[in-house]
Amino acid sequence: MVVPTRNEAGNVPLLLQRLRTSLAEISFEVVFVDDSDDETPHLLRATAAKDGRVRFVHRRPGHRDGGLSTAVVLGLSLAHGRLVCVMDGDLQHPPEAIPELLNAERAGADVVVASRYMTGGSRQGLSGGIRRLVSRGATMVARTLFAEARSSTDPLAGFFLCRADLLTGLEFRPVGFKILLELLVCSETAKVVDVPLQFQARGAGESKASAAQGWLYVRHLWSLVRDVPGSARRWKFAVVGASGLVIFLGLLELGGVVLRWPAIAAWGVAFVASLAWNFTLNLRLTFADARRERYPLLRRYVASALTAGGAQLLVFLGLLGTSLPLVIDGILGALVGMAANAALSLQLVRRRRRSLPGPVGLEPLLARISRVSGAERAAVLDAELKSVAVVPEGDYRLDSAARNLCRRVDATGVPLVWTQPASARPQARASVELISMMVLPLEARTGPSLKLILHRHNRTAFTAADLEAAMRQLRRLGRGTSSDLSPTGRVPESLVPAGRAR
Ligand SMILES: Nc1nc2c(ncn2[C@@H]2O[C@H](COP(=O)(O)OP(=O)(O)OP(=O)(O)O)[C@@H](O)[C@H]2O)c(=O)[nH]1
Numbered sequence: 001m002v003v004p005t006r007n008e009a010g011n012v013p014l015l016l017q018r019l020r021t022s023l024a025e026i027s028f029e030v031v032f033v034d035d036s037d038d039e040t041p042h043l044l045r046a047t048a049a050k051d052g053r054v055r056f057v058h059r060r061p062g063h064r065d066g067g068l069s070t071a072v073v074l075g076l077s078l079a080h081g082r083l084v085c086v087m088d089g090d091l092q093h094p095p096e097a098i099p100e101l102l103n104a105e106r107a108g109a110d111v112v113v114a115s116r117y118m119t120g121g122s123r124q125g126l127s128g129g130i131r132r133l134v135s136r137g138a139t140m141v142a143r144t145l146f147a148e149a150r151s152s153t154d155p156l157a158g159f160f161l162c163r164a165d166l167l168t169g170l171e172f173r174p175v176g177f178k179i180l181l182e183l184l185v186c187s188e189t190a191k192v193v194d195v196p197l198q199f200q201a202r203g204a205g206e207s208k209a210s211a212a213q214g215w216l217y218v219r220h221l222w223s224l225v226r227d228v229p230g231s232a233r234r235w236k237f238a239v240v241g242a243s244g245l246v247i248f249l250g251l252l253e254l255g256g257v258v259l260r261w262p263a264i265a266a267w268g269v270a271f272v273a274s275l276a277w278n279f280t281l282n283l284r285l286t287f288a289d290a291r292r293e294r295y296p297l298l299r300r301y302v303a304s305a306l307t308a309g310g311a312q313l314l315v316f317l318g319l320l321g322t323s324l325p326l327v328i329d330g331i332l333g334a335l336v337g338m339a340a341n342a343a344l345s346l347q348l349v350r351r352r353r354r355s356l357p358g359p360v361g362l363e364p365l366l367a368r369i370s371r372v373s374g375a376e377r378a379a380v381l382d383a384e385l386k387s388v389a390v391v392p393e394g395d396y397r398l399d400s401a402a403r404n405l406c407r408r409v410d411a412t413g414v415p416l417v418w419t420q421p422a423s424a425r426p427q428a429r430a431s432v433e434l435i436s437m438m439v440l441p442l443e444a445r446t447g448p449s450l451k452l453i454l455h456r457h458n459r460t461a462f463t464a465a466d467l468e469a470a471m472r473q474l475r476r477l478g479r480g481t482s483s484d485l486s487p488t489g490r491v492p493e494s495l496v497p498a499g500r501a502r
Pocket residue numbers: 003004005006007008033034035066067068071087088089090092125126127202206207208209
């Protein structure tokens with residue numbers, strides 16, 4: 001449990017008492033991140049001395065930049081659990097709801113949101129009509145901007161639970177105190193489930209909500225649009241499309257009217273120039289998250305742009321004979337073309353949320369992971385380093401480098417990428433193939449500790465991106481497998497390879 005507190009002395013004792021009761025069956029810890037000037041830190045200190053499950057950090061004045069947002073981020077980084085749950089300390093989030101959140105996780109959700117806005121939920125606890133209106137409006141804006149936010153009815157909720165490994169590698173921005181929104185936008189494949197929340201009235205003390213937070217929220221939205229590759233895809237696509245239209249019409253007018261080129265030549269030049277413009281910008285903005293798929297993407301994008309261009313040309317030619325000005329012919333043609341292009345290319349890289357996966361066999365899972373990470377061989381190893389599953393099937397033996405690597409992963413619990421050091425001998429050639437391996441510790445809910453090992457023998461070695469791709473795939477599908485696998489061990493900020501990496 002992560003609980004930010006500011007002057008909540010009137011609420012903390014009751015909160016703890018209710019937490020202990022409702023989590024009686026569960027092993028838990030509560031991390032309070034406290035910015036209070038009242039009695040709260042004394043209360044927390046006394047409680048932490050008596051109950052080992054309670055931890056707290058008190059930030060003194062001058063060390064509270066970002067307030068609530070940095071408090072939650074700090075709390076998340078201190079939490080140890082496999083699952084983390086964030087809630088307010090003012091009793092607006094009833095602890096009695098937590099078992100229900102846990103049930104939803106057990107049923108396969110990656111993120112469980114206690115929603116005020118779904119059927120069965122209520123926001124009566126929000127003080128005042130204006131607050132309720134603002135909250136509703138802010139939620140609508142988030143859901144309109146980000147397809148990912150539409151996976152929850154309450155993407156701005158402050159009460160949610162998620163798997164801790166989902167937070168791996170996420171850089172929360174201090175402006176973003178809507179941590180859940182950030183999580184949803186950045187974990188586009190996570191399975192999100194809402195559970196109704198009866199949002200309560202504040203226990204004791206005062207609200208710290210203010211107009212300044214409204215401005216922070218706008219900045220947060222902007223940073224999510226700007227910094228998260230592939231977020232707000234439709235909006236980026238529309239803005240790029242509009243800028244391309246301006247270029248297209250400018251060139252059409254210049255060529256066809258000012259320079260008096262034949263209409264079709266002016267159209268061709270304008271079309272190619274705007275296509276190149278749109279493509280460059282779309283690759284950088286709209287489809288920035290699909291860079292790894294660049295070439296297939298390029299082919300499909302060009303194919304859909306040319307199909308759309310064909311439609312556009314037909315409309316343009318059809319209108320040429322009429323008395324409409326050239327630019328109007330161009331605009332009407334371009335509108336048809338843009339609609340066709342949007343319909344075709346937004347399908348290309350949809351950020352799809354998974355539905356709960358059906359059961360997957362271990363071998364298909366390995367085949368899938370091999371494909372996304374570019375591995376030639378993949379195996380799941382048990383504690384004795386015996387292979388439980390191997391893809392492709394066949395004779396499989398570990399060499400000493402692989403054994404060492406596995407031992408190291410056992411010792412550290414951290415996934416590793418390893419590449420055989422280049423030969424120090426003078427005849428080493430650049431054309432030499434590299435042997436590289438990745439080992440990921442696995443959490444198996446049904447059985448002893450397992451590891452996933454991936455092998456590659458190729459001109460290029462595994463990279464951190466390959467490791468992340470493997471982890472992502474494992475997270476997506478692993479829990480549906482016969483052994484119910486999920487990756488443990490967070491990917492460290494910088495990967496430290498065992499042996500010298502090239
Ligand atoms: N550590 C820390 N916690 C804060 C800060 N501001 C608010 N909190 C805590 O964050 C939680 C939510 O704050 P509230 O003031 O209740 O905000 P709110 O729930 O959006 O507003 P109300 O509906 O009016 O209660 C509470 O547990 C607060 O104690 C802060 O600057 N630092």
